[in-house]
Amino acid sequence: MLREEQIKSLIRQREPVILIDTFFKPADPEYYTGLKILPGNIFCREDIFSAEGVIEHMAQSSAAMLGYLAAGRNEQVKTSYIGEIRDFELADNPRTGDFLETIIEILSEVMDIILVKARSHIASRPVASCKMKLAINRNVDRQLFYN
Amino acid sequence: MTKQEIIERTNVALAEEFEKEPSLFNPQENLREALELDSLALVDLVALLESEFGYKIKGPEIIEVKTFGDLYEFLLKKQSDEGHLAS
Numbered sequence: 586m587l588r589e590e591q592i593k594s595l596i597r598q599r600e601p602v603i604l605i606d607t608f609f610k611p612a613d614p615e616y617y618t619g620l621k622i623l624p625g626n627i628f629c630r631e632d633i634f635s636a637e638g639v640i641e642h643m644a645q646s647s648a649a650m651l652g653y654l655a656a657g658r659n660e661q662v663k664t665s666y667i668g669e670i671r672d673f674e675l676a677d678n679p680r681t682g683d684f685l686e687t688i689i690e691i692l693s694e695v696m697d698i699i700l701v702k703a704r705s706h707i708a709s710r711p712v713a714s715c716k717m718k719l720a721i722n723r724n725v726d727r728q729l730f731y732n
Numbered sequence: 733m734t735k736q737e738i739i740e741r742t743n744v745a746l747a748e749e750f751e752k753e754p755s756l757f758n759p760q761e762n763l764r765e766a767l768e769l770d771s772l773a774l775v776d777l778v779a780l781l782e783s784e785f786g787y788k789i790k791g792p793e794i795i796e797v798k799t800f801g802d803l804y805e806f807l808l809k810k811q812s813d814e815g816h817l818a819s
Contacts, residue, residue, distance in 0.1 A: 693789070
């Protein structure tokens with residue numbers, strides 16, 4: 586499992602929009618992330634975490650996975666962009682105090698375009714799912730992942 | 733699967749995924765033009781073929797596929813290489 590500072594090295598977002606606080610790789614090709622939704626999260630309205638927040642959490646989870654894979658190859662972490670989001674389904678909005686968990690799975694990869702599936706849940710309750718295409722920009726490096 | 737079975741199965745899957753008329757597919761036709769595949773959509777093609785046939789397809793392999801005929805031959809070779817009869 587990665588520490589907070591390690592997670593920060595994998596994504597370009599900074600507070601207050603960092604939406605993952607847990608990352609580990611359970612089994613290829615699936616990667617696990619999590620977020621404890623605290624009071625004051627900017628994606629909450631009253632105590633409801635918005636659909637936009639869930640999507641952003643999924644996107645950051647995907648970016649962290651790509652950063653982790655790059656680090657594993659001793660490459661610099663590249664910036665990635667969302668090319669498409671589809672089949673997004675929201676079964677239930679998370680609430681303040683919930684621990685949102687997400688599993689990212691790579692479905693296919695062609696050159697610098699990667700198709701992932703994201704599935705989010707709280708405990709065993711499904712919350713949301715979608716497919717997301719990510720485009721990696723090989724020309725933009727970020728700070729090195731560190732151990 | 734025979735080559736004809738691969739062709740029919742491929743065409744049905746492509747028509748459904750990319751909402752095209754399968755009767756328009758022929759071996760000489762340019763795959764990307766006929767299916768209007770941009771670079772983003774190529775991953776959809778790979779995901780579809782992997783799901784449909786159960787083969788693992790690498791990005792550079794699909795880049796080499798130019799026509800429908802190339803695709804049928806590619807899938808036939810995959811079947812042969814992997815000794816895999818997808819059902």
